[in-house]
Amino acid sequence: MSAVRSPVVMPEDHWPAVARLAALLATEKARVVAPNGESLALPEPVCGLFRDALALLGAGRGVALCPYDAQLTTRQAAVLLNVSRQYLVRLLDNRRIPYEVVGTHRRIRVTDAIRLKAARDRHRRRTIARMSSEHAALYE
Numbered sequence: 001m002s003a004v005r006s007p008v009v010m011p012e013d014h015w016p017a018v019a020r021l022a023a024l025l026a027t028e029k030a031r032v033v034a035p036n037g038e039s040l041a042l043p044e045p046v047c048g049l050f051r052d053a054l055a056l057l058g059a060g061r062g063v064a065l066c067p068y069d070a071q072l073t074t075r076q077a078a079v080l081l082n083v084s085r086q087y088l089v090r091l092l093d094n095r096r097i098p099y100e101v102v103g104t105h106r107r108i109r110v111t112d113a114i115r116l117k118a119a120r121d122r123h124r125r126r127t128i129a130r131m132s133s134e135h136a137a138l139y140e
Contacts, residue, residue, distance in 0.1 A: 019058030
């Protein structure tokens with residue numbers, strides 16, 4: 001399995017069925033039935049993962065799966081962060097994101113990229129809230 005799979009996006013005509021499956025997993029103890037008829041109960045953490053993925057897919061959002069300790073190429077990390085590769089390289093050069101060098105290539109841990117994305121999102125939300133309150137204060 002590769003470190004990061006391309007996102008899966010469900011076609012719109014599949015959304016209702018996928019959302020229904022997510023709802024079923026929320027209320028029923030899930031079991032997998034193999035082609036030979038053997039049945040196996042899914043452990044709750046696996047059900048939770050399926051539930052979350054199906055809920056997102058059923059809402060028309062894309063889902064990608066990668067190991068928690070995966071390392072990304074600069075291109076993959078740039079896609080995850082929704083920035084250009086050149087901008088990401090500047091972040092790496094400025095030590096905003098830790099990275100490792102493998103051969104001659106930089107590798108970024110998924111967890112570090114997600115941590116930066118979360119911090120960036122929090123900063124954006126705070127900035128928008130501050131600007132909103134400043135704007136509202138102008139019209140009081």
